[in-house]
Amino acid sequence: MAIRVENNVFYLETAHTLYQMKADNFGVLQHLWYGPKTDCCMDYLLDYPDVGFSGNIYEAGDQRAYSLNTMPLEYAAGGVGDFRVPAVCVTHEDGSRALDLRFREYHIKNEKYNIPGLPAVYADASEAETLEILLKDTASQVEVILKYGVLSETDVITRSVVIRNQGDTPILINRVHSLCLDIPYGDWEWVHFHGRHTMERQAERAPLIHGIQESSSTRGTSSHQQNPAVLLCEKGCTETSGFCIGAALMYSGGFQTQIERDQLDQVRVVMGVNPDTFAWTLSAGRCFYAPEVILSCSDHGMGELSHHFHNLIRNHVCRGKYKLSKRPVLINNWEATYFDFDEEKIESIAKQASELGIDMMVLDDGWFGKRDSDTSGLGDWFVNETKLQGGLNRLVERINRMGMKFGLWFEPEMISEDSELYRKHAGWAIRIPGRNPTRSRSQLVLDMSNPEVVEYLYQAMSKVLSENHVEYVKWDMNRSICDWYTPTLPNSRQAELPHRYILGLYSLLERLTHDFPDVLFEGCSGGGGRFDAGMLYYCPQIWCSDDTDAHERSFIQYGTSFFYPISAVGSHVSAVPNHQTGRTTSMRTRGTVAMAGSFGYELDLNTLDRQEKEEVAGQVTRYKEYQSLIYNGLYYRLSNPYEENLSVWSFVSKDQAEVLVQGIVFRASSNSLRPRIRLAGLAADDSYMVPGEERVYTGRALMSGGILLPDIKGDDVSIEFTLKKAGYSEGSPKF
Structure with missing residues (x-):
């Protein structure tokens, strides 16, 4: 016992x-x-x-x-x-x-x-x-x-x-x-x-x-x-x-x-x-x-x-259909279009994505209510037919015919003052009587402690999910909360509201994830603002950060990895110059960093040249090949990016037969030795080979002496290679 x-x-x-x-x-x-x-x-x-x-x-x-x-x-x-x-x-x-x-x-x-x-x-x-x-x-x-x-x-x-x-x-x-x-x-x-x-x-x-x-x-x-x-x-x-x-x-x-x-x-x-x-x-x-x-x-x-x-x-902790299974490679339209899209633009992105092997098209903010900026529409969870003139169902059917799944963005906990919901139920927003509310991103917060609010959101969201073939929901939450007050509690008990809010949120998530078991729910709060084990109980992956810059993401994902599994980390390749930092990194580097998570893209693929599109197709193929190893293998941090000139990690299959090493070298240095990293988690007494090379290494040598990386030219250069036990075959069990 x-x-x-x-x-x-x-x-x-x-x-x-x-x-x-x-x-x-x-x-x-x-x-x-x-x-x-x-x-x-x-x-x-x-x-x-x-x-x-x-x-x-x-x-x-x-x-x-x-x-x-x-x-x-x-x-x-x-x-x-x-x-x-x-x-x-x-x-x-x-x-x-x-x-x-x-x-x-x-x-x-x-x-x-x-x-x-x-x-x-x-x-x-x-x-x-x-x-x-x-x-x-x-x-x-x-x-x-x-x-x-x-x-x-x-x-x-x-x-x-x-x-x-x-x-x-x-x-x-x-x-x-x-x-x-x-x-x-x-x-x-x-x-x-x-x-x-x-x-x-x-x-x-x-x-x-x-x-x-x-x-x-x-x-x-x-x-x-x-x-x-x-x-x-x-x-x-x-x-x-x-x-x-x-x-x-x-x-x-x-x-x-x-x-x-x-x-x-x-x-x-x-x-x-x-x-x-x-x-x-x-x-x-x-x-x-x-x-x-x-x-x-x-x-x-x-x-x-x-x-x-x-x-x-x-x-x-994670539950449901996707807790251990492979996840679809997705493309999200947010950084490609922001609020400026229509059916034709979304379909063109999806068409190009389907040709490159991407599995899912996700329609982000702006598909509902009167939503052309972040100043209106939140709470009105019905289709904006000015943008999507054929309705959501027609768009979903067309994308499904391309061989792709379809996903949708919601921000259920928020309300805009310029919305039909606010005009009908202004009292559902959290605000202190007699005080002007604090706005953030031009929005207020719904009182999730109120059962009427939770019931409204359940009915509105379940209607959209039931009437359209939606297979993924990105659940966003884009502000911190203050002005705590609810008319549903006596004044002497207002301090209970923050906890009751979370209980209401969890009750809604529980109902929706139970009633729509085939939908993959991804958590998000302005990126990684609610990345915790509580949310992972309902959402087996969380958007790691709104910062998609590969250089900075290597630091963000390093810290995330101490507690949270790689399969939980939503990570995408985005356009350059990066929308958050202005930094330009290669498509290869962006892909390598994004592969250390649940992989996808956040850009307009139609703007890429032929060589870049070929590289995207290759990344999608490699990720699908590696996904079982990335999700199920043991993850090792092989460097500390705060102290070293590189961020390197590895995935080792549980039988120690296969290893994927990935990373990024931040800055090139002239007239210097090649970088070296020590591997971890290998079978010390077995031999390993890099596919395509004749050199054989012992596991003990790779963990003690390490392995030399290629001579680096340029900044933010990606590293990616595999090692396999000598005698390993593709049909060998990995896990």
Whole structure:
């Protein structure tokens, strides 16, 4: 069994890791260990002195060394003598805010728990077990249920929390984090993923300072600026060696990750819904369900940790027809036409695309309502027959006759003031009475906490999807949210709106993905502004960034790869000069970078010359050849683009027989040695060959000594080659 209990010590074991905690004599649930298996109870490490100004629980009497302020706790509450960042805070009816949680009971279940209304990791009963630990406040009827899902073979543990009010009066939840992890020893650094629109998930690694460091969003989305995922690494940890811990929140709204290094150099990590945009009135007899955190660790470096998350997200987060299957190569008209298109223009792009082997035509913004710019039309999800005079169905049929699938862009959560929907239902937009609303991209936000809004969107979207052969939906969301207010809640409960918004969004996504199982849904929020595990539960791929420049995309995709699988990364070849940066890179380079994801194009193919069109056709062919390896192989980061003059990655088949190496060298340098990279994940004792070359390399040589890259001429030059085991044949199994 993955979960066992001995003398009030809880052992959660995966294939290679141990998570351990203990209910002590006072009922305090102490955290003991998270790391490699030890075959031992780790409570011998808890040897604390009497630390000045660290108070003691009443029951401890004269045991001045026993303090909640110093010991590692499994789930820390505020107001009772632990002055570090808390995981949970509540306000009782009498105004007090103390919560003294003590162990009461536990249950083990031979299944993975789920969470009402929220996305969660799923698994068969043979793949996962659940531990539930009940903690109860010593002076009130507040209970906290800690939930742990143990997926042994994936080396992943999930965490979630339920707050239950068993009293007769309401309580106010001020703060509830899903993860609380105390780490008593170690010299730690953290990696977070910051950014901005068109430059998301920039990896930043820094030593932990004494005090609190934070990664968070109050924008109503997980945001471009920070991502709800974090790494803790022991100093010296690399891609292939050293110990590291990763945590990712399955939530698409405002979040908070806080890491505190305390007076004893201990580290506490808390992660969950951002308390700056959250409070929840919990009535008597009701429960609040917090979102889930995915947790994993590795003592073989960050590369192995990434594999844990890639495997878990692909197999136990993504769902539906496309979670593991090949995806169509698509072309999107946005950067080719923006709002200026008609049937003829879209059909001409599709015709050229079909001749080059592209599988799907996606019609982006501007097909609906009165939509000739970003100032009108959002919310009116019916066809603009001024542009599409034959209606959407005729256009879809014509594109289908070309042998192509058809996809469509929606921005369901938004509303334009110049729209029929706003004129009928202005009260459906989020805005504070008596204040002018904040516009962004000339649009307001629909109140997704309102069931009428969710029902309208379901009916409008399902009508379009039912009446037309649409096989792909790009779900966009193009602004941050403020002006939080809804007439559906009393004034005293307005702080609940940001979370209720996300619950409404998830309910709509759940209905649509269930009722249209053959549609591939792709998430988007101005590109990568909502790239999180919560959205991947509904959308198996997400548009990685609105920045399609190959040079910058190599940095964006590098940061994305630490937690999110390559199959989830929407990535396209676009026109040059690039529309975001003005940079010009070769078609080959653009194709190489875009292939490290769910591949497509974002340009007017009719503007290309004959040689470029031939190159596009070749890229499509190669991608379809490599797609199984790209999706199912193990992904390795072979360089750090922030520190080196190149960004190189590889995909290795699980039998280690086939390797695809891709990358980009940023700048040429005269009179210098050829670049060298060390490969990873090969069979050390086997031999490898580059197809078409006679030279044979051992796997050990390629991983230790590396391989020389071609002599580079020019800037932003692409690298792409394959290696195969000596004796490998195309008919050999790969996975």
